[in-house]
Amino acid sequence: MTPVFNPSSPQAAPIFTLFVFVLLSCIVILALVAGLVVYACFRYRRRSGEGDPPQRFGSQKLEIAWTVAPFLLLVAIFIFTARAMSNSDPTPADASSPDIVIVGHQWWWEAQYPKGGFRTANEIHLPAGRDMGVLIKTNDVIHDFWVPQLARKVDAIPGYPNYLLLHPDRPGVYLGACSEFCGEEHAWMRFRVLVTSQSEFETWERQQVQIASAPSELLSNEGARLFQEKACMKCHTISGTEAKGEVGPDLTHFLSRHKFAGELLDNTPENVARWLKNPQQIKPGCHMPNMQLTDDQVKSLTAYLDGLQ
Numbered sequence: 642m643t644p645v646f647n648p649s650s651p652q653a654a655p656i657f658t659l660f661v662f663v664l665l666s667c668i669v670i671l672a673l674v675a676g677l678v679v680y681a682c683f684r685y686r687r688r689s690g691e692g693d694p695p696q697r698f699g700s701q702k703l704e705i706a707w708t709v710a711p712f713l714l715l716v717a718i719f720i721f722t723a724r725a726m727s728n729s730d731p732t733p734a735d736a737s738s739p740d741i742v743i744v745g746h747q748w749w750w751e752a753q754y755p756k757g758g759f760r761t762a763n764e765i766h767l768p769a770g771r772d773m774g775v776l777i778k779t780n781d782v783i784h785d786f787w788v789p790q791l792a793r794k795v796d797a798i799p800g801y802p803n804y805l806l807l808h809p810d811r812p813g814v815y816l817g818a819c820s821e822f823c824g825e826e827h828a829w830m831r832f833r834v835l836v837t838s839q840s841e842f843e844t845w846e847r848q849q850v851q852i853a854s855a856p857s858e859l860l861s862n863e864g865a866r867l868f869q870e871k872a873c874m875k876c877h878t879i880s881g882t883e884a885k886g887e888v889g890p891d892l893t894h895f896l897s898r899h900k901f902a903g904e905l906l907d908n909t910p911e912n913v914a915r916w917l918k919n920p921q922q923i924k925p926g927c928h929m930p931n932m933q934l935t936d937d938q939v940k941s942l943t944a945y946l947d948g949l950q
């Protein structure tokens with residue numbers, strides 16, 4: 642079902658209810674007005690042999706009715722809207738120590754977990770049924786963080802972090818997207834929220850905290866060497882190695898992610914190889930340059946990345 646019709650948190654539910662209420666009101670008004678127009682066309686159309694009908698001017702009763710009825714409807718919509726606004730955006734208990742810090746980058750999302758001391762990209766894990774405080778920032782231009790099933794939209798504004806409360810009701814995968822046009826790859830600035838049970842979430846956290854697995858074969862060893870040599874390390878972090886770059890996504894546990902490049906590609910060895918061969922062909926304009934790698938270099942680097950569980 643379309644995500645907006647299937648809210649999965651106490652914050653998204655009031656938005657859905659308000660939407661349905663306004664939509665139904667509009668449908669009723671449309672049916673009423675269009676119905677009366679059609680009725681009048683047939684009921685009062687000129688028949689042959691008739692002269693002009695009697696002319697009537699003004700009707701106080703009708704004037705009052707069609708002023709008061711819309712006024713009351715607007716008051717009702719106003720009350721519902723105000724209620725939905727406060728329910729969908731509860732005041733944070735403690736904005737100074739968020740559980741997650743989301744940073745928008747052209748054109749991917751960084752997710753920092755300050756309490757665990759690790760970072761990931763484009764895939765945000767949350768436990769079901771718990772409040773998670775999220776701080777939303779940007780590294781460059783204005784982006785907008787939106788997961789329709791979980792919460793309202795929140796802008797990521799330079800110099801002005803915004804706070805959002807996430808509280809998914811049930812486990813599942815919830816898709817999100819940048820909802821503020823932010824440059825040429827805006828359409829591929831997508832992400833997913835993976836909601837699991839508390840214990841699965843903790844297992845994931847324990848795995849993410851670990852430093853990257855060391856390469857175990859000849860090929861992946863060569864890949865690890867190239868990663869340092871080919872400036873990949875200037876832009877990417879792989880914990881436990883020299884690579885501490887912050888321009889691109891953290892790759893420490895790259896293999897634990899389902900998709901990459903802002904949900905553009907499935908995380909398969911073939912796609913990783915295609916990406917490394919020329920990211921500019923796949924996501925034109927993105928901030929990873931064509932590294933002019935040979936096929937052999939691509940092979941070793943892919944082997945290395947595919948060992949980063």
Ligand SMILES: [Cu+2]
Nearest residue numbers: 784819823830
């Ligand atoms: Cu964006």
